[in-house]
Amino acid sequence: MASSREKRLSFSAGLRDGLPIGLGYFPVSFGFGILALSGGVPALGAFLISALNLTSAGQVAGLSFITAAGALTELALSQLIINLRYSLMGISLSQRLSPRFTLPHRLLASAFITDEVYAVASSRREPLEPAYWYGLACPPYLGWTAGTLAGALAGDLLPASLTSALGIAIYGMFLAMLLPPAREDRAVLFTVLCAAILSSAVSLIPVFSFLASGLGVILCAVLAAAAAALCFPRAKTPEGEEAGRA
Amino acid sequence: MLELSFILPYVLVMAGVTYLSRALPFSFFRKKIKNRFLLSFLYYLPYAVLSALTFPFIFSSTGSTATALVGTAAALLLAYLKMPLLVVALASSAAVFLSSFFLA
Numbered sequence: 401m402a403s404s405r406e407k408r409l410s411f412s413a414g415l416r417d418g419l420p421i422g423l424g425y426f427p428v429s430f431g432f433g434i435l436a437l438s439g440g441v442p443a444l445g446a447f448l449i450s451a452l453n454l455t456s457a458g459q460v461a462g463l464s465f466i467t468a469a470g471a472l473t474e475l476a477l478s479q480l481i482i483n484l485r486y487s488l489m490g491i492s493l494s495q496r497l498s499p500r501f502t503l504p505h506r507l508l509a510s511a512f513i514t515d516e517v518y519a520v521a522s523s524r525r526e527p528l529e530p531a532y533w534y535g536l537a538c539p540p541y542l543g544w545t546a547g548t549l550a551g552a553l554a555g556d557l558l559p560a561s562l563t564s565a566l567g568i569a570i571y572g573m574f575l576a577m578l579l580p581p582a583r584e585d586r587a588v589l590f591t592v593l594c595a596a597i598l599s600s601a602v603s604l605i606p607v608f609s610f611l612a613s614g615l616g617v618i619l620c621a622v623l624a625a626a627a628a629a630l631c632f633p634r635a636k637t638p639e640g641e642e643a644g645r646a
Numbered sequence: 647m648l649e650l651s652f653i654l655p656y657v658l659v660m661a662g663v664t665y666l667s668r669a670l671p672f673s674f675f676r677k678k679i680k681n682r683f684l685l686s687f688l689y690y691l692p693y694a695v696l697s698a699l700t701f702p703f704i705f706s707s708t709g710s711t712a713t714a715l716v717g718t719a720a721a722l723l724l725a726y727l728k729m730p731l732l733v734v735a736l737a738s739s740a741a742v743f744l745s746s747f748f749l750a
Contacts, residue, residue, distance in 0.1 A: 419732065420730070420731035420732040420735060421731075423732060423735065423736075424731075424735050427739075440647055440648045441647075441648055441653060442647050442648070442650065444650065445648070445650055445653045445657070448653075448654075448657050449657050449660070452657060452658075452660070452661035452664075453657075453660055453661055453664050454664075455664060458660065458664055459660070462656060462657075462660040465656060466648070466653055466656045472655060472656065472659050475656060475659050475660065476659050476662075476663050479659070479660055479663040479664055479667075480663055480667060483663065483664050483667040483668070484667065485695065486664075486667050486668040487667050487668070487670070487671045488671075488691065489691075489692075489695075490668060490669075490670070490671035490672030490673075490675065491671045491672075491675050491688075492688040492691060492692075493672060494671065494672055494675040494676070495678065495679055495688065503673060506669075506672055506673040507669055507673050509672070510665075510668045510669040510672035510673060511665055511668060511669065513668045513672065515695055515696065515699060516696075518692060518695075519692040519693075519695070519696055522692050523692070560709075561743060561746045561747075562743065564708045564709040564710070564713075564742070564746070565708060565713075565717075565739045565740070565742040565743035565746065566739055567707040567708050567709070567742075568704065568707045568708050568714060568717040568718075568721075568738050568739055568742050569735040569736065569738065569739045570735065571700050571703070571704035571707055571718075571721070571738070572717065572720075572721035572725075572734045572735040572736075572737070572738030572739065573731050573732075573734060573735040574696045574697075574699060574700045574704075575700065575704075575718075575721045575722060575725040575734065575738075576721070576724070576725040576729065576730070576731045576733075576734035576735065577696055577731065578693060578696055578697060578700070578725070579722065579725035579726050579728075580725070580728050581693065582693070583726065587690070588690070588693050591690045591693045591694050591697070592693055592694070592696075592697040593697075594694070595693070595694040595695075595697035595698040595701075596697045596698070596700070596701035596702075597701075598698065599697070599698035599699075599701050599702065600701050600702040603702055603703070604702060617695070617698045617699055618695075618698075620694070620698040621691060621694040621695040621697075621698040622691075622694070624690070624694040624697070624698065625687050625688075625690040625691040625693075625694040626687055628686070628687075628690040628694070629683050629684075629686035629687040629689075629690055630683070632686070632690075633682055633683065633686045634682070634685060634686040634689055
């Protein structure tokens, strides 16, 4: 059993790591709130979507089904495909959980898996503790839901130059997560370049327009990671260490 | 404005599918993976996901390619210098905001 002091430290370490994610989410979900409002979804509806889904691509796709009054079965299928990456991430994370991560913790904690939470959690050396995970998940969840509500309520009141400038914040954060490891490890640089080129090709070349944006992203990421794994297989990690994270 | 009662079924289907795709593998996958390719793949995957999410979408994130390029350059420079995540994120926003007065 972890002492309550250990838990508190672990929780606040998570909060610290989650803060930039939450701040990065705010402007993005603010944009989603505006988008929902312009599609005729009331502020409470937009808030509920974000509070229950906590995902960008899936929500934008879902919104298009709502405004077009689409079929629920097709909505379910599209969500399944777009969210496939969370299943992959879940498997990847499941390799790194501490023994304290019991089933009830797993069932609760999994609701907060997002691309960014995953990336930060999996860049940790030590096994993941539930307290760290919950700390890490708090700011993104608050930022995402509060941003949506603010956007749906007040989106029209802010100057456009400010809201559009906030749109880049989350991508700036992604670059800050990518560049330092890419500087130090050629294999990571290779992965990053591969994924960027593939994803740009898929989104800019009209032939690929049949791929939903969430699906295109996951396909490109899987291809790039597979190429890197083939070209730069990782050395076996010493006994007792988790799957060799940098 | 759409009625909440019309939206709710959509929201619940979205939420249900999204939760299950997160929860099932995370909760019930208990095997330790030994395969070297698979371990390498899972190691590189987060970097690949972040990069595929960023490019090319960063260039259209501000409504103007010109200001987005300025913001991207600022982010790349500061990220290369290993500045903290939040500093890079806010500085790229600030660069976009300031440049929007010169580049329309």
